[in-house]
Amino acid sequence: MTLDFYVKRDSWMHRLDPRVKLVLAVVLMVAAMLVRDFWLNLFLLVGMLLMLASAQIPANRFQWVFKLTVPVTIMIVILWPFFYHSGPCFFYVGPLPITLGGLIDGVAMAFRIISLCFACCSLLFATDQAKIVRACVKLGMPYKYGLTLAIALRYLPVFFGIITMVTEAQYARGLDIPKKNILKKLKSYMPILTAMLIAGLRNSDNMSNALETRAFGASVENRTYYSDFSMHSRDWIAIAIIAIGMAVFTYFFVILDVRLPNIFW
Amino acid sequence: MSIDATREPVIQAIDLEHTYDNGFQALRGIDLTIYKGDYVGLIGQNGSGKTTMIKHFNGLLRPTKGKILINGADATTLTVGKIAKQVGFVFQNPDHQIFCPSVREELAFGPKNCGMSPGEMKDAVEDALESFRITEFAEHPPAILGFGLRRKVSLAAVYSCRPTVFIMDEPTVGLDHRSARELLDIIGELNGNGDTIILITHDMRVICENTKRGIVLRNGKLILDGTTREVMSNIEVLRQTQIRPPQVIELSKELSAPDVAEFPLNVDEFINEFIKTKKAM
Numbered sequence: 001m002t003l004d005f006y007v008k009r010d011s012w013m014h015r016l017d018p019r020v021k022l023v024l025a026v027v028l029m030v031a032a033m034l035v036r037d038f039w040l041n042l043f044l045l046v047g048m049l050l051m052l053a054s055a056q057i058p059a060n061r062f063q064w065v066f067k068l069t070v071p072v073t074i075m076i077v078i079l080w081p082f083f084y085h086s087g088p089c090f091f092y093v094g095p096l097p098i099t100l101g102g103l104i105d106g107v108a109m110a111f112r113i114i115s116l117c118f119a120c121c122s123l124l125f126a127t128d129q130a131k132i133v134r135a136c137v138k139l140g141m142p143y144k145y146g147l148t149l150a151i152a153l154r155y156l157p158v159f160f161g162i163i164t165m166v167t168e169a170q171y172a173r174g175l176d177i178p179k180k181n182i183l184k185k186l187k188s189y190m191p192i193l194t195a196m197l198i199a200g201l202r203n204s205d206n207m208s209n210a211l212e213t214r215a216f217g218a219s220v221e222n223r224t225y226y227s228d229f230s231m232h233s234r235d236w237i238a239i240a241i242i243a244i245g246m247a248v249f250t251y252f253f254v255i256l257d258v259r260l261p262n263i264f265w
Numbered sequence: 266m267s268i269d270a271t272r273e274p275v276i277q278a279i280d281l282e283h284t285y286d287n288g289f290q291a292l293r294g295i296d297l298t299i300y301k302g303d304y305v306g307l308i309g310q311n312g313s314g315k316t317t318m319i320k321h322f323n324g325l326l327r328p329t330k331g332k333i334l335i336n337g338a339d340a341t342t343l344t345v346g347k348i349a350k351q352v353g354f355v356f357q358n359p360d361h362q363i364f365c366p367s368v369r370e371e372l373a374f375g376p377k378n379c380g381m382s383p384g385e386m387k388d389a390v391e392d393a394l395e396s397f398r399i400t401e402f403a404e405h406p407p408a409i410l411g412f413g414l415r416r417k418v419s420l421a422a423v424y425s426c427r428p429t430v431f432i433m434d435e436p437t438v439g440l441d442h443r444s445a446r447e448l449l450d451i452i453g454e455l456n457g458n459g460d461t462i463i464l465i466t467h468d469m470r471v472i473c474e475n476t477k478r479g480i481v482l483r484n485g486k487l488i489l490d491g492t493t494r495e496v497m498s499n500i501e502v503l504r505q506t507q508i509r510p511p512q513v514i515e516l517s518k519e520l521s522a523p524d525v526a527e528f529p530l531n532v533d534e535f536i537n538e539f540i541k542t543k544k545a546m
Contacts, residue, residue, distance in 0.1 A: 162361070168325050169362040172354035174378030174426060176346040191374065194364035198408045202360055 005061075005124035013055035013126040017235040018135035020242075021123050027242055028119035031249065032112050038104050039260045040253070041111040048118045057125045065117050073110035080106030087265045104264055129153045134225070143223065147216075151207070159200065166195045272300040275336055275430050275461050276322050276352070282330035283317050283485075291317040293485040294331070301429070304456045305463045306476035306493060310507055314485040315465055319432050322463070324348040350379050353428035357435045359412075359419035368410075368418055369394070369403045375426035393425035397451060413444040420448070430461040437471055449475050470511050473497060473530040481506060498528045 008014075013021070028048065035041050049062065082093065086101030123132065130150060137146040170191045178184045252258045281295040291314045299305060299322075309315045320326040321333050324345040333340035336351060356362060365371040372393050376386040394400040397417045402410060407418045420436065436452070437445040453475060456462050464476060472479060472493060479496030481489035483506045489496045497503070497510045500518055509515070513535045517528070521542075529535040 165356065165358070166361045168320075169354075169356045171325065171345040172323055172349055172356070173362065173375040173423060174346045174349040175374075176344065176378065191362075191364045195360070195362055198363060199358075199360045 005121065006128050007057055007061060007125050008128075009056040009126075011055040011126070012234075013051070013122070015234065016126075016238055017229055017231050018127050018131040019139060019231075020235045020238050021127050022132070022135050022139070023239070024242055025119050025123035027246060028122060029116055031246075032115035032119055035112070035253075036108070037253075037260055038108040038111075041108045041115065045111050045115045045118070048115060048122060052118065052122060052125065055122075055126050061121070061125055065121055066114070069114050069117055072113055076110045076113065077103070077106045080109055100264055131227070131229070134227070134229075155203075158203075159196075162199055162203075163192070163196060166192050166199065170195070269298075269300065272302075274298045274334075275301050275303075277334040278318070278321065278331065279334070280331035281318070281321060281328050281333065283314075283321065283326060284329045291485050292321075295482075295485075295487050297480070297487060297490065299430070299461060299463065301461055302456070302459055303461050303463075304453075304475065304477040305461075306472035306479050307463055307465045307482070308467075308469075308472065308479060308496075308506075308508060309482035313482040313506070315482055316434070317485075318482065319354070319434070319463065319465065322430075322432055323352045323354045325354075346378060349375070349426060349428065351428055352430040352432065353423035353426060355420050355423050355431065355433040355436060357438065359415040360408075362419055362422065363407045363415060366406055367404050368399060368407045368421075371407050371418055372422050372425040375422055379426050389425045389427055393421040396424060396454070397421040398447075413440050416440060416444075417448065420451075424455075429459075430463070431455060432463045432465075434465045435467070436464065437466060437468060445471075469497075469508065470531075473511055473514070481508070494528050494530060497530060 016024075028044075032041075032044055035044055052062070081098045081102030082096050084102045084105050085097050085099045086105075087099050088101075089097040089099050090103075091098055127135075133146045133150040133153070136149065137143050175188065175191055177188050276297075276299040278295045278297040281292055281297075282290070283292040284290045295314075295318060307315050307319070317326060321328060321340070322335070324340050324343060324347075327341055335343065335348060340348065363371060365374060369390060372390045373386055376389045381389060391400075394403055397420060399414065399417055399421060402414060402418075407415060410418065416436065416439075420433070423431065431452075433452070436448060440448065449471065452462055452464070462476075464471070466472060476493050479489065479491060479493045480487065481496060481503065488506065489499055489502055497514055498518075500510060500515065503510060511531070513529060513532050517535055517538070529538045
């Protein structure tokens with residue numbers, strides 16, 4: 001299992017300053033959370049997909065995100081109509097009317113979840129993890145926290161490797177995870193979790209020693225960086241486009257409160 | 266080695282192949298029989314397929330082609346837990362299995378899984394503590410013991426399930442000479458009691474001084490299989506797979522080309538052989 005989302009390419013998105021991409025991702029996420037309308041949600045999602053496609057992100061990454069969100073989105077589409085009602089009614093489940101409006105709103109909410117995922121991914125797919133952390137530090141995050149974040153990201157795959165090995169080691173000692181009884185199942189994971197925790201603590205101890213022996217913390221203010229980046233004109237243009245987009249969106253859909261025509265009923 | 270009808274096979278690989286999900290073919294048609302009482306040294310570079318092969322021996326991996334028989338039964342019909350009663354597998358890093366508050370409980374985990382009665386379990390744990398000479402640490406938390414002791418606990422914890430085949434992945438790595446020697450002595454005792462041992466190690470001296478049979482893998486294929494003496498005398502084949510036998514072997518090969526039967530595997534044997542030759546001259 002690999003948890004590195006980064007796809008190495010040479011596209012316009014890859015070339016952008018990571019800070020700009022960080023801002024873009026946050027703006028897209030906020031937009032996805034604010035937008036309620038079905039058409040706007042669809043527009044946002046399709047827009048993001050086109051943006052990622054133009055950044056040469058391969059199709060299997062898209063599939064991966066869709067697959068990941070399938071359980072949640074299906075649940076939302078099924079459950080939403082029970083709690084939101086508008087438009088013509090199909091039938092009643094007990095006292096609850098199932099309406100066309102509820103169903104459409106449910107689908108819009110599902111789009112919203114997928115959009116949120118793609119907003120995160122727009123950053124993760126097109127930016128090297130180390131650069132994301134570097135961007136956070138440049139934006140004012142203390143270096144220590146940045147490094148902690150970088151190490152956490154870096155060690156996720158390692159940790160999954162350890163999980164596999166610990167699981168195999170305990171299986172080899174006759175550990176059987178029962179398939180049916182949930183309580184027993186949880187209990188039988190204890191040997192794996194405890195061994196994991198001990199191995200993890202031992203790892204982190206070694207890691208901190210290794211960092212300190214390589215002079216971590218010796219000079220906090222004057223540290224230099226191997227790979228640094230600065231804002232180019234294309235980055236300022238991107239920021240301007242994001243700002244204009246935000247302004248237009250806010251003007252029409254928040255201040256003027258424009259409603260898109262309802263073509264469903 | 267051709268199949269020996271006079272001995273009892275414990276693990277048989279028949280045309281074993283394994284291809285991982287990513288398309289990498291790690292094993293390419295392995296035919297191998299491990300007999301009861303064998304003391305096998307498994308040799309090969311990293312990526313040669315050693316780990317993939319032994320993971321088939323305790324069911325952690327299933328063959329993508331071919332078959333594995335464990336004590337005559339097809340391994341695909343057995344769960345890893347069931348195989349654990351017959352084949353004990355000691356992983357390289359002891360920290361990947363230690364989780365109990367005391368050594369005694371750590372050793373009781375396997376027997377519990379195997380469904381031993383409390384009486385049997387007590388005997389098995391005491392026997393394991395004694396065999397691995399860790400009785401004095403029985404109540405200590407294993408996670409904070411020194412590395413050598415943790416290694417011993419991890420072996421004892423597999424031993425307490427009472428399997429008759431032991432697969433050990435680099436059991437002497439990271440141990441000082443004395444601890445390694447002590448551990449190898451204990452493993453030798455197990456083998457002396459009739460248990461089968463499969464030892465993976467990159468330390469050719471450990472192979473030469475302890476094992477009776479050598480198996481060499483390269484690129485997922487079995488390229489040598491014979492007594493340790495036969496395998497070690499095949500310096501040219503070993504060299505192809507970047508293995509260098511201990512210097513004493515190279516030295517005796519340089520001095521003369523002794524028969525395989527007289528090939529010295531360690532310094533003591535070399536000295537004996539040398540004195541004999543000298544006297545005859």
